[in-house]
Amino acid sequence: MDQRWVMAFSSCRYSLIFGKSEARVELVIERSDASENKRIFDTLCAEKAAIEAVFGEPLTWQRKDERKKCQVVFASPFDSFDPTNWPQMIAWMSEHIRKLEAAFKEPLARLNRQIRTHDEEGI
DSSP states (O other), X not given: OXXXXXXXXXXXXXXXXXXXXXXXXXXXXXXXXXHHXXXXXXXXXXXXXXXXXXXXXXXXXXXXXXSSOEEEEEEEEOOTTSGGGHHHHHHHHHHHHHXXXXXXXXXXXXXXXXXXXXXXXXX
16 A cells, blocks of 8 residues: 655655555655656765654665665564554554654755756746
């Protein structure tokens, strides 16, 4: 099940995902232009240490050169077939999506301003 969270800015979103053996939270960068996705990812990756310091744990940075989208992921193993695990899994996802959003809030706001300024200038 893929539950979308909040849009960071156009086509950059936070996602909550759980599969049969794990739960994860993600920042997904999936704008229409693959090269723009890579530039956004690279800009964020340059701030990796600061972003991970705010998040509080290492993140998995997936540039995915062979694909259009990029992702930054944090995952934890869960047996989602066992309903007794669901409250713990939901609490984990809720806590970590908030941490992910807090870690990326300022860097994404800066990038959004830069992209909007660039678009308004017609460059």
